[in-house]
Amino acid sequence: MLPKWHVLLGIIFTAIIWIFSPQISAIYLILIFASSVLMDFDHYAISVLKTGKISLFNSFDYHKKQGEIEDKEIKKGLKKKGDFHIFHTVEFHLLVGMLILLWAGFFYIFIGMIFHSMLDLISLIHAGKVHRREYSLISWMINQKKKL
Numbered sequence: 001m002l003p004k005w006h007v008l009l010g011i012i013f014t015a016i017i018w019i020f021s022p023q024i025s026a027i028y029l030i031l032i033f034a035s036s037v038l039m040d041f042d043h044y045a046i047s048v049l050k051t052g053k054i055s056l057f058n059s060f061d062y063h064k065k066q067g068e069i070e071d072k073e074i075k076k077g078l079k080k081k082g083d084f085h086i087f088h089t090v091e092f093h094l095l096v097g098m099l100i101l102l103w104a105g106f107f108y109i110f111i112g113m114i115f116h117s118m119l120d121l122i123s124l125i126h127a128g129k130v131h132r133r134e135y136s137l138i139s140w141m142i143n144q145k146k147k148l
Contacts, residue, residue: 001119001120001123003037003040005119005123006036006037006040006116006119007037009036009115009119010032010033010036010037010112010115010116011033013032013033013036013115014029014032014033014036017029017032017111024108027105028104028105028108029108031105031108031109031112032108032109032111032112032115033112034109034112035108035109035110035111035112035113035116036112036113036115036116037112037116039087039088039112039113039116039117040087040116041087042085042086042087042088043059043063043083043085044056044059046083046084046085047059047062047063050062050083066082066083070082070129070132074128074129079131080132081131081132081133081134081143082129082132082133084134084140085133085134086137087113088117088120088133088135089134089135089136089137089140090135090136090137091136091137091138092137093110093113093114093117096109096110096113097110120133
């Protein structure tokens, strides 16, 4: 899903939470919104690692080209994995979930992350690309070891 949709839907989601729970502090609402958008930082980091360029516009170009490659592969019947995004893994979600025990703010970060992940999953299913993402760090590490 494009960042602009995460921003727009993150604003709407955060506003809905605020409407139904106006007692939630502004800082916690900001954490929900920020985590629902900034979770995609791993996409940016991958593009920097792969291209060596730190430009955000370069990152958008990199992912646009990757999307075109994905579309061609799918048309050929190939179901390859895409880039690995650590913030989108079950293990990262579990880590943040456990950190709730240390600070209540992590609960709101977790809510934003779950919302982000749900949007991504819906988008991937709709595009027929759910196979592209690696959902587990452990599975990714096992596959990397097999490649060696």
